[in-house]
Amino acid sequence: MKFLIWALLGYLVYRMFVGKAPQKIEKQEKSAAETFQDPVCGVYIAEADAVVGRLEGKRYHFCSMECLRKFEALQQRQ
Numbered sequence: 897m898k899f900l901i902w903a904l905l906g907y908l909v910y911r912m913f914v915g916k917a918p919q920k921i922e923k924q925e926k927s928a929a930e931t932f933q934d935p936v937c938g939v940y941i942a943e944a945d946a947v948v949g950r951l952e953g954k955r956y957h958f959c960s961m962e963c964l965r966k967f968e969a970l971q972q973r974q
């Protein structure tokens with residue numbers, strides 16, 4: 897009977913390791929494919945290609961420095 901419990905435990909540990917591996921790959925794919933919308937021109941940009949600007953603690957993603965400057969100018973007017 898003890899052998900069965902150990903076998904079951906071993907199987908569960910095995911399943912945990914086997915089950916975790918594909919999830920990790922999925923997460924990496926998700927973060928790599930994550931896109932942000934440029935609040936100025938509305939274009940969607942991948943984080944790797946985006947120009948990141950910070951305003952009042954919030955992070956904004958822009959397609960170019962031009963859009964970042966436009967956004968900053970708009971914020972200062974308000």
Ligand SMILES: [Zn+2]
Binds near residue numbers: 938958
């Ligand atoms: Zn833009």
